[in-house]
Amino acid sequence: MKMIYHLKSRKKKSPIKYFVIGFIILLFIFNFFKLNPFSSITRKISYPVIKTGSMIASPFSGVSGYFKLKRDLERKIQSLEGEIEGMKSDILENEFLREENKTLKEGFGRNEDEEKGVLAVVLKRPPDSPYDTFVIDVNNEKVSVGQTAYISNVPVGEVVEVNSKTSLIKLFSSSGTIKKVMIGGVVETEAVGHGGGRFTATILQDSEVEVGDAVTLVGSKQYILGVIESVEEDETKTLKLIRFNIPFSLNTTRFIEIR
């Protein structure tokens, strides 16, 4: 009778597996000590690569426009012209109120000079970034961690990392970020970021707020953070859920001011 013996597999274990396991352990160690040794290397390389990439891509940026229908474009122009007309009166009113505010503050001896910030070019923005972060071309000589980033005088984020070439801004709307806000100038509450410039906040049912009301950051200066998009009633009918957005598109932001 013939016996068949299964030979034990002498397959060598791949060194890649050990490398991967070691790497994962290393990641957890780095995370525990709050270290990211790859960050400075990546940032140093990123600056010339992104700049070159955008230089190459810039001539092709308007290509999509060639494929749009003339009729659609005309319709869009008409609706945008209508919006501009509406905004003109808002701008005039805004300028008048700003002047009045300045005069009143001066009258009360609070002379607040306009802070001068650093203008930065946004190299990377959502949706290029998977998170609500901006990569800007300003280095650690001009900005520092903790400074606020503004777009048209609207605070949008905070500098969280600086380097010799670029810096990183975490937007206030990034998922889970909590900010104290004043809604419609009447209710103070906490707003939670949901990404893409969107926020939510809950207030009591009897609070008088409407769609279109401004949401401002709580602080010495009243900076507008967003405009209310919708007001929803809670199932228990005790709270209202407020949804508001940053008043411009983050996807098209090219410049940002750091103060």
Add this chain to the structure above:
Amino acid sequence: MKARIISDILLIICSFVLPWWFVLFAVLILSFVFDNFYEAMVFGIILDSLYGSSFIFENIPLVVTSIFTLFIIGVEQFKKQLNV
């Protein structure tokens, strides 16, 4: 081997220049094309460091890198099951 090196270099450049989801799709496809496509971890590190994932997810180390690593391990196991 030549194709793998070229695709690696191209993907490193793409990680900096193109949107993150392009790199994600490329990794998904290339992990089935090449064996042990663990260099995807490098692309993950670039994305994580460039866009600052540690400031968004404070308790998870290098999110995209971890996802890529787990995905590649999964794909390799799947290939073994299929005896590819």
